Amino acid sequence: MRMHKPLSLLGLALVALALLWQRHAATPRPADVQVYSATRASPTAGNRNLPSYLPPQAVETLALIANDGPFPHHQDGVVFGNYESLLPKExxxxxxxxxxxxxxxxxxxxxxxxxxxxxxxxYYYTDDHYRSFRRFTWQP
Structure with missing residues (x-):
């Protein structure tokens, strides 16, 4: 039985979609979120109490959050939808x-x-645009 070219292309596309879906299903869920704890006395007192994975620029962002801005990007402070469902449902x-x-x-x-x-x-930190999160605590 001879297969038509459009049907074989459709079959390849379905296999590719199945592989992508399988990869998506393997995405970590809230139970897999790494949790790190740290406390912070003030935004300017150095970052020795914050997790080492946070970049220095995160200290600046935390200071802005504590002072309610002003933020450099108009998107800062907007509602995060948690569409990936990686954070606890709220x-x-x-x-x-x-x-x-x-x-x-x-x-x-x-x-x-x-x-x-x-x-x-x-507080959660992501460095891969919402693909993974690390929880930490911080007290301004």
Missing amino acids: PRGYYHEYTVETPGAHNRGARRIITGGTPPVV
Whole structure:
């Protein structure tokens, strides 16, 4: 039986979609979120109490969050939808996102701090544009 070219292309496309779906299903869920804890006395007192994975620019972002701005990007402070469902499920409006500057980037880059609660009671950091999160605590 001879297969038509359009049908074989369709078959290849379906296999590719199945592989992509399988990769997406392997994305870590909230139980897999790494949790790190640290406390912070003030935004200017150095960062020895923050996790080592946070870049120096995160300290600046945390200071802006503590002072309610002014923020360098109009998107800072907007509601983070948690569409990836990697963070614990909370009502819409619970999470907010803030840019962590990336030196040399021509746009906002991929680094963000996500806060939970108003005022914030939980903090998450992502350096891969919401593909993974690391939780940390911080007290302004």
